[in-house]
Amino acid sequence: MLMPERMCCVCFTSLNPRLDLNTGAMSYIHPHRSEPWDHQPDPVPIDERLIPICDLCAQPGGAVTFHTRRTVVIDEGPGGDLRDMGDYWSACTRCAVHIRKRSLHLLLNRAVLVWPEPLNRPGRENLRRNLKAFHFKFFAADPQELSTDKGND
Numbered sequence: 001m002l003m004p005e006r007m008c009c010v011c012f013t014s015l016n017p018r019l020d021l022n023t024g025a026m027s028y029i030h031p032h033r034s035e036p037w038d039h040q041p042d043p044v045p046i047d048e049r050l051i052p053i054c055d056l057c058a059q060p061g062g063a064v065t066f067h068t069r070r071t072v073v074i075d076e077g078p079g080g081d082l083r084d085m086g087d088y089w090s091a092c093t094r095c096a097v098h099i100r101k102r103s104l105h106l107l108l109n110r111a112v113l114v115w116p117e118p119l120n121r122p123g124r125e126n127l128r129r130n131l132k133a134f135h136f137k138f139f140a141a142d143p144q145e146l147s148t149d150k151g152n153d
């Protein structure tokens with residue numbers, strides 16, 4: 001991790017650190033929304049108000065936790081940002097099935113289908129392209145399922 005994990009105290013979802021490669025400035029972003037969204041990320045230390053969101057499809061519910069052997073970092077290249085996606089991942093039960101089977105295609109289809117942002121056709125194609133690169137990196141980092149002690153949720 002480049003920076004400690006934070007959640008947003010406006011929407012109570014987890015935030016990811018981002019490094020601006022031009023300025024070297026660190027900030028936090030909502031990983032499940034394109035910025036700018038309807039509010040700015042307001043990072044605070046994570047507490048019990050956190051609403052679990054699936055890191056793969058952005059739906060509520062982080063029932064299953066995966067740990068990747070390597071930290072997933074998205075490098076947007078020249079003029080872009082470096083995003084630290086961390087190495088602990090929350091997945092909903094639907095995505096967890098596809099992750100266990102290492103089915104990139106099914107995971108991608110599901111995420112594009114249920115993604116919470118209203119998108120037009122080019123937006124959806126763009127989302128699909130971005131998610132594909134993102135899911136690919138996630139699988140390449142070798143996610144392992146952690147046993148949860150959260151009971152039946």
Ligand SMILES: [Zn+2]
Pocket residue numbers: 008009010011012013030039040041042
């Ligand atoms: Zn927020």
Ligand SMILES: [Zn+2]
Pocket residue numbers: 054055056057058059091092093094095096
């Ligand atoms: Zn999911």
